[in-house]
Amino acid sequence: MNNMYSSEKLLRAIGEIDESLVCDAFNDTEKRKRQLKWGSLAAALALCAGAFIVIGGILKTGSREAGTPEASPAGNSVVILDVNPSIALTVNADEKIAAADGLNEDGKAVLRGMDLTEADLTAAVSEIMNSMLQKGYLSDLQNAILVSVEDNDTGKSTELQKRVSSVIAAALQEGNLGGTVFSQTFHVTPELEQLAQNYGISLGKAALIQEAASGAPSLTTDDLALLSIPELELLTRSQDPYSEILFLQSIAEGRTMISQESAVEIALEHAGVDAVDTDGLKTALDSRDEITVYKVEFHAGEIIYEYDIDAHTGRVVNCASEKETVD
């Protein structure tokens, strides 16, 4: 028992180690692979790792290579959306869409079949958000958005940023999703364009990488390019807690999920089993055929029951039972 208390004490003491060590461990990306999985931590981060929306005040028209926007006539702006898919919207002075480009394959997939020319910026963003929802790029488990603004006119970029953010918030709520909007401003430089081109990423993400790199000289851009936006945000924040590069805004979930207890009750009732007669109860939130479900598993007598309960409606999506085998 003493050993248990001692190890507990050690675990608590480890909680008090230098903050810089804790940050460094979080930011460490050595040998990290492309998957954003960071075990459970990444899974949780993925709750807010879905989408990025970059609003640019750069002036540009026509299509271009990923992450290599060109200069455009004064009065125009560029809005780039990154949701893994990356999309660039060229916006004229009247805030109408002059061009919409998929900057990567996912971005092209989102835009497929859509004609946004001359559409209002807000309508276009709304339509793109709907497309992302329908095509599964936004979900309960993937619902974070980065809004980056590039414009020399700070007032204008802030205004655009706010407007697009509110459209995104509305779209998320309509899709019954919660989410987090990250937003930033940046300026296009040849280095930034080169960085975006090298890694096939948006200028917004490239700008964030530049910012993160300036505070973490031990990390290479190769390392940083593998990170998700929420991770880059944390890295930036950990190096400079007062960084103004990002602004975060949480969007309340439009539709609440049933509680875990309710899911268990539904499963028990469906199985016709009394809670006191069960053991080995396990529940977990999961996704099945794009539906968020509670997986509920329990034993009653010699029977093992497994249920998938729709986390929003409480509907029994799947159920199975089998006799327990003894090894």
Next chain:
Amino acid sequence: MKDEEIIALYWARDERAIAASTARYGSYCHSISYNILHNLQDAQECVNDTWLAAWKSMPPHRPHRLSVYLGKITRNLSLNRVKHYAAEKRGLGQRELALSELEECIPSGGNVEQFIEEMSLAQSVNRFLYAQPRQKRNIFIRRYWYLCSIRDIAQAYDMSESKVASLLFRMRNELKSHLEKEDIKI
């Protein structure tokens, strides 16, 4: 909102501090708690309790790194909760549960000796960690600060689980020798 602004809201007793904390660090704290509890609802409750604890502790505290400050609170709350659950699950009887429940009554920082002891232990662990190669150190911290599973660490570092396990095993032995050398008794 900048960290210093959020901290200022706490100091001004402005409830917007909670919303701002949720927006900026909700997912970070949730991930820490989820690693420990493996239960979304419990993790969310711990995160909510984190804002309450932050509300009670600022002022007088003015954290240098708000992320780690809040993360630490979440970690401690989650460890407390998991300890309570473990006692329940082990069926060790009401004594364990009562002890676990009574811990909630003990004022934090009330025991100066215990605090100093914990700080000196943490300082010793700091020295040990600073002496390690960066990757080893970070694997140790991911395991014992963030409570990441060995499988997750192995994936993150593209190592086999057995390699991570043996690396941690050796580090624990090294830490034991280090603590003995520094005459730290736990």
